[in-house]
Amino acid sequence: MPRLDEIQIRDPFVLPDPARRRHLLIGSTDANIWSGPAAGFDVYSSTGLQDWDGPHPAFRPPSGFWSRTQYWAPEIHEHRGRWHLFATFGHDDPAVRRGTQILVADEPTGPYAPHSDGPVTPTDWECLDGTLHVDALGRPWMVFCHEWVQVRDGAVCAVRLSEDLTSAVGEPVELFTASQAPWAEEIRPSVHEPGFVTDGPFLHRTADGTLLMLWASFRGGRYAQGVAVSTTGSIEGPWRHEPEPLYTADGGHGMIFRALDGRLLLTLHSPNRTPEERAMFIELEEIPGGLRVR
Numbered sequence: 642m643p644r645l646d647e648i649q650i651r652d653p654f655v656l657p658d659p660a661r662r663r664h665l666l667i668g669s670t671d672a673n674i675w676s677g678p679a680a681g682f683d684v685y686s687s688t689g690l691q692d693w694d695g696p697h698p699a700f701r702p703p704s705g706f707w708s709r710t711q712y713w714a715p716e717i718h719e720h721r722g723r724w725h726l727f728a729t730f731g732h733d734d735p736a737v738r739r740g741t742q743i744l745v746a747d748e749p750t751g752p753y754a755p756h757s758d759g760p761v762t763p764t765d766w767e768c769l770d771g772t773l774h775v776d777a778l779g780r781p782w783m784v785f786c787h788e789w790v791q792v793r794d795g796a797v798c799a800v801r802l803s804e805d806l807t808s809a810v811g812e813p814v815e816l817f818t819a820s821q822a823p824w825a826e827e828i829r830p831s832v833h834e835p836g837f838v839t840d841g842p843f844l845h846r847t848a849d850g851t852l853l854m855l856w857a858s859f860r861g862g863r864y865a866q867g868v869a870v871s872t873t874g875s876i877e878g879p880w881r882h883e884p885e886p887l888y889t890a891d892g893g894h895g896m897i898f899r900a901l902d903g904r905l906l907l908t909l910h911s912p913n914r915t916p917e918e919r920a921m922f923i924e925l926e927e928i929p930g931g932l933r934v935r
Contacts, residue, residue, distance in 0.1 A: 642692045646919055648685065651910045652714040652770075652841060652894045653920035656749055657901055663688055664901065665749055667699060669713045672916060679712040682728065684750050690900065690922060699751035700726060700744060707759060708732055711739065714841065714894070717749050718773040720781065725806055726753045727783070729769040730760065738764060741771030741785055743806050761802065761809045767791040770894070774799070774844045774876055781806060782876055784816070784854070786839045794818045795839035797856060799876050814877060822867055822882040825858040841894035847927045850874060857893030860886060864893040864913035868932060887932065892921060
């Protein structure tokens with residue numbers, strides 16, 4: 642049974658499962674997630690968040706599956722009595738754009754099978770990190786990133802989904818770009834043109850009704866976790882950026898969950914270096930209109 646610090650993982654996502662008194666952990670876990678063949682997604686289980694049972698296969702690509710590489714950022718969401726895995730998939734052919742596809746299963750641990758017909762992100766966009774948001778009217782949306790490698794100033798966008806989560810409805814709406822956040826800084830990698838990164842959006846509504854979005858970018862050359870606030874309480878914003886990141890020690894792509902012991906926890910991966918990345922748990926508290934680290 643591996644300890645948390647023994648599991649190489651990026652983009653960690655934790656699903657509390659009170660009925661079975663467990664937490665489920667899933668993320669990007671291929672030894673080399675950047676290139677080469679991808680195995681799939683695995684899930685781990687724990688009662689106390691330190692020792693984890695697993696890995697157990699949650700998704701393995703079926704014969705003829707369109708993607709064989711860059712399996713990233715899986716998230717488990719319950720919707721209408723079934724479990725849905727939102728995950729990013731890449732392709733060896735640069736003409737085939739990276740995007741988020743939705744998978745489905747009868748149990749949160751899987752096995753998951755394709756649900757949408759390929760990615761639900763636009764086919765001519767480089768996209769990643771789709772997450773589910775259900776608005777106050779009960780309408781499902783997917784929030785995702787339009788990648789900086791294509792548009793230079795990475796954007797966070799939202800698109801309505803069909804009620805069965807099989808397809809997009811209408812055109813995406815741009816919510817904000819990375820450069821609009823006062824803390825986000827341009828990166829200058831050797832293999833791409835300089836640009837501003839958006840990664841890992843995740844929505845959290847506080848007890849006072851404030852709608853927050855976690856998202857990641859870079860500050861001082863290191864990965865950082867930021868927070869944006871919807872000034873209307875709606876997914877369509879406008880969005881106001883907190884002036885300072887929530888976490889700056891080379892970690893990000895976070896999400897928030899309520900642990901079985903009642904604590905409000907942020908999980909993210911740090912450091913942002915392969916193969917050293919590990920999941921971290923950081924206790925949070927809600928304050929009027931926002932969050933702070935305890």
